[in-house]
Amino acid sequence: MQSHARGHLVYAATGVLAVHTGRGTSIVPANRIAWTPAGCTHQHRAHGDTDMRIVFLAPSLARRIPDRPAVFLASGLAREVLLALTGPHNYDHAPPAHSRAARSRLLRVLVDELRETQEQPLHLPEPQDDRLQSLARMLSERPADNASLTELGKKIGASSRTLSRLLRNELGMTFYEWRTQLRIYHALVLLADGHDTTQTAYACGWANPSSFIAAFTNIIGTTPGRYRAIRQSPVRGA
Template sequence: MPEIRHLPQAPTGRRPLAPGGGIDAHRHDTHQIVYACSGVLSVTTDAGTWVAPASRAIWIPAGTVHEHRAHGNTDLRLVGLTGDPLGLARPAVLAVEPLLRELIIAYTADPGDGAERDRLLGVLLDRLRRSPERPFHLPTARDPRLVAVCAMLDDDPADGRTLAQLAARAGTSDRTLARLCRAELGMTFPQWRTQLRLQRALLLLADGVSVTAVAHRCGWASASAFIDVFRRALGYTPGRAFTL
């Protein structure tokens, strides 16, 4: 098992990442905001995976073992925080409005100290506290039957089998599988499958795959159906995903 790096302080700054690049598993004793102002960033812990395009940031609480992965050319910005402005003990995806985006970019571009930088951080934290959560979390299953089903769909998000068909393949019933979804994933099976498909779609779009191809590879019947679900979940169309 690879050694998990321990950092006393969560770093602040800019770290460009090439497609497929990342930061291996580590933890730090202070909180951190991670934000990709270009590309898409995924953060994985033992509880699941969080994905954030440029309209989202990810909150990582102190002590959380996590790893970063870049999808597309990713301009990663890291903000280490010695205080606890949000009071969240779990990772979360937060909305990033235009002012907060510019504050994060400005703060991470200059690693120096001083009164002006302190004021910049103060405004950044004020805006951060006002940022609503935008749930975009794919939880990790524990029960072997649910793990098997999740793995099948992770391998092929376009798999259109029903819950009953997947349950039979995993050696259980659809009722049991539905109960496990609610208990372990905190959502219904259709909600989890949609979340999986949306996350995969974001990663494919970041890699330059066309909207039509993404819709097909992620299980939507048409590009228009995909665009509709994507817009309702993220607030903009797939075509605008990397022009924000």
């Protein structure tokens, strides 16, 4: 885990990224941008053939976006600005292709674009309660397990009512919403590793591919098949 004095934006031009912080995990599929505030200890993990782009923000710009980890949809303009700022290949320390003044203008445009777009439901908050942490481990280790909250609660010594209350109070989610987001995270990783839609659906606990496609589309905004096509498309200028 590492920490930066400046907040930074991470964009996966190809592949899928997971950004782990003490507050949770942000999933960064194609056409999404993850924001990590300054001083937030974090770790990046790549899945699939990933081209990761990183842009740091000065405090004057960082204060215009949330002071917590978040994921944003990358508009066409935001994507082009990110690619312009990082060059054909980023490697974390790409030589500057623009003057300081030009970079400053591009960064302001990028932040303006993020402020105009909706946050994406792709940040999985890290539970603090021991019982929820145990539940999270079980769900992460066996995403295909369709056990009810009552059945899972018996394994960790907590009632479904208690777990539901903790989920609502700590994470602001129902059990169904939380498990769905966890499964979508695993689905993105499997798709990045080359699994097809049907394999991914069953591996992540959906009863059939059509219900998986509906849930995936609801959260990611496109079908798994279209998402794979977008993810595998070449990056301009790469």
